[in-house]
Amino acid sequence: MLPKNPKQIEEILKPLQLSSETYGAIKQKMDDDMTNGLSTDQHTLADAKMYITYVRAVPNGTEVGNFLALDLGGTNFRVLLIKLDGGEVTMQSTIYMIPEAIMTGTGAQLFDHIANCIDSFIEDKKLDRTVELPLGFTFSFPCKQEGLAKARLVTWTKGFNCSGVVNEDIVRLLHESVAKKQIKVRCIAVINDTVGALMSCAHEDNRCQIGLILGKVVY
Numbered sequence: 075m076l077p078k079n080p081k082q083i084e085e086i087l088k089p090l091q092l093s094s095e096t097y098g099a100i101k102q103k104m105d106d107d108m109t110n111g112l113s114t115d116q117h118t119l120a121d122a123k124m125y126i127t128y129v130r131a132v133p134n135g136t137e138v139g140n141f142l143a144l145d146l147g148g149t150n151f152r153v154l155l156i157k158l159d160g161g162e163v164t165m166q167s168t169i170y171m172i173p174e175a176i177m178t179g180t181g182a183q184l185f186d187h188i189a190n191c192i193d194s195f196i197e198d199k200k201l202d203r204t205v206e207l208p209l210g211f212t213f214s215f216p217c218k219q220e221g222l223a224k225a226r227l228v229t230w231t232k233g234f235n236c237s238g239v240v241n242e243d244i245v246r247l248l249h250e251s252v253a254k255k256q257i258k259v260r261c262i263a264v265i266n267d268t269v270g271a272l273m274s275c276a277h278e279d280n281r282c283q284i285g286l287i288l289g290k291v292v293y
Contacts, residue, residue: 106156127269128222132283142195142259144188144208144248147214147267148232149177151188153195163277168195172235181239185251193255206258213244214236216265225264 092100110116112123137158145152154167169192173265176183196203217225220243227239240245245261252259265273272285 087125096138096180097156118277123216123228125217125228125266126218126219127267129263129265132152132280133273134280135277137277140207140246142192142209143212144209145212145214145267145270146172147212149174151191153191155201156193161277165212166199168198169272176236177233178235181236181242183245184234185247186234186254188248189251189255189257192252193260196257203258206260207264208262209259211245211248211261211264212267212270213264217244217264217266219264222263279281 107120107122111122113120117123117133120259138160139158141153141156141158143156143276146156149172151170151172152167153170154165157164168191172184172187176187195201197265201207211270214269215223215231216228218228219225223245224243226241226243229240230236245264248261269289270285271287272282275285276282
């Protein structure tokens with residue numbers, strides 16, 4: 075039962091109240107880690123790796139067209155159809171589960187599963203299979219980007235451990251799997267969830283300059 079007495083609540087929350095000095099120390103630690111992550115000499119030792127993105131500008135409200143989007147970062151995997159008409163956005167999405175056996179299986183199994191989900195989504199939404207759709211891939215794992223649509227996985231996290239993917243170009247693996255299903259999509263950009271959050275919010279407010287993901291831990 076939650077306490078109703080304000081003083082009891084204050085006592086419970088007291089350990090979470092940090093001093094200005096502590097906040098300053100946290101700020102300095104974050105700044106040092108980000109600086110090390112951007113440094114050639116200290117990058118390998120840095121906690122914040124500061125991997126680059128090849129997305130060089132935020133949306134300006136003139137974007138138009140139909141796009142598929144993939145969002146992979148946990149046991150749930152989303153496929154989205156996004157229609158942009160300047161400042162107007164309409165979106166349809168479906169969530170698919172990724173079984174544990176696939177999360178810890180081979181890379182081919184994972185990307186074949188993703189391709190199957192894309193195929194099901196296209197079928198369910200009755201999309202024109204003769205028209206190639208551009209696709210954006212939010213891949214929320216540490217990657218070294220070599221281009222807007224080329225990224226090599228550094229390491230798996232979040233319970234994934236698919237073999238044959240580390241150091242490989244994930245866009246190439248995706249294209250190989252969708253080719254097996256003869257799906258007409260082409261990945262034009264791969265990003266992580268932080269860049270995705272920035273792009274999404276900046277489309278609503280062009281002044282947005284920072285994307286931030288706050289991970290949660292459940293005990």
